[in-house]
Amino acid sequence: MSEENWIEVGSTDSIEEEDLIRFDHQDKTFCVYKLTDGFYATDGICTHEAVHLEDGLVMDDEIECPMHQGIFNIKSGEALSPPACEDLKTYPVKVDNDKIFIKID
């Protein structure tokens, strides 16, 4: 695991619990979440239609798309409810000195 793939997202207090922030890096966009047991990251765009999940609802480890209500598990990326049927890609997250990093492949 090379160090340079860990990208700094921001400080840990930039996200409220049970919420998310959008993070853009180069030509990719992500969602970074704070759940009760830590931080998680997924692709930013819903797999159903090209809508950003940043305005979606985070609840009980799930993110729900604001446009058509597809639901994904934030930790596994699994598509849980139609119309979404393709899983959402997830990314490793670490916290170092109150800063959040995600590992982009």
Next chain:
Amino acid sequence: MKNNIIILGGGQAGIYAAREIRQNDSKSNIKILGEENLLPYERPPLSKDFLLDKKKEEDLYFHSIDVLKNENIEFENISINKVDFENKKLFAKNDNVYSYDSLLISTGSENKKLTLDNNLKNDIYYLRNLEEAKKIKEIISNKNKITIIGGGFIGLEIASSLSQLQKKVIVIEIGNQLMGRIIPKQIADLVQNTHIEHGNEIILNKQIEKITKKNGIYEILLNDNSLIETDFIIAGIGSTPTVKLFENTNLKLDNGIVTNQFCETSIKDVYAAGDVSNFYHPFYERNMRLESYQHAQNHGICAGKNIAGVKTEYTSIPWMWSDQFNLNLQLTGMCDEYDEIIERGNDINNGVIYFFLKNNKIRGACGVGIIGKVGRDIRITSKLTEKDTIVDKQILSDQNLKLNKLIQK
């Protein structure tokens, strides 16, 4: 026990029912009979991304044939013209006979047609299925001035797409607001402004007296004697449930097939789901018929569970959306029974929502905003409605306060 389960209607409710039955019942034969020679597909993009060429036909299918094969769900393209509920048989136009133990009717709904007293019937286009969308897409490529009759969801979505294709668009609506059947006037007016800003002409409160054709150009005469010249006409004036097949049977019909909260009809072992069903909603304590994506899906799933023997009440709070230009409009619950209206936000860029309350509880809400801006709040509203929560009106009306604070865990 192995049963023969037939699903009559190859749309969204039908496919979701079939897959749900299979999840709960690995043995029974499941067969979908569809009138269109296509696997079940998504209709919402037809008026939007399909017309705009952002989605192709192959992007519309819910599932590939492989998914159906893997789950041992048969799909047959056939038109049924007679039903014998007593002997549990369906008769096809080609003399095929299908016997069932359980039947799900998911025949959907069909477009109301304009009544015209001349022979221009075939000149007016409607949009419900893929074939119609393809035809419209092909014809409009060389038309410039297009008139939409009917200012409902479908008409306005088409108007939005045509405007994006640089067409001159006129929308004629008989009522005094757009989307008047279900959308509150406050929201409809915001959507209307957006259409006008993009150059679409919106004509309200006008009836069509006559349509004539001269040298390939149509003339639409309105009841105030004004005349509109147009190259092409599309009508979207509502729909009716597809029940003709059952009109002379014992199946109870009243604005669709009457069903209870378990998707059961008046005839044993016969179920109905989706647009065609006028179902009892336990939360609102009344029957209703809905035509929406979420309903077709969830009602189909609920019917599937009940057919497979997993008794399940349908309690889903209604939800629907419409995408026009860069706006996403969403509606949850029912906005027609209220004693108080609360407004959240006043700028379409951040989203505007109207909540309809009765006895301090939300019965429904409708919002519109730039894509993505109202979805989360509308979703939380559905949850608050479902849980019959007494809401803090201060939080509802202040966009700086998060609505999820209202959810009691």
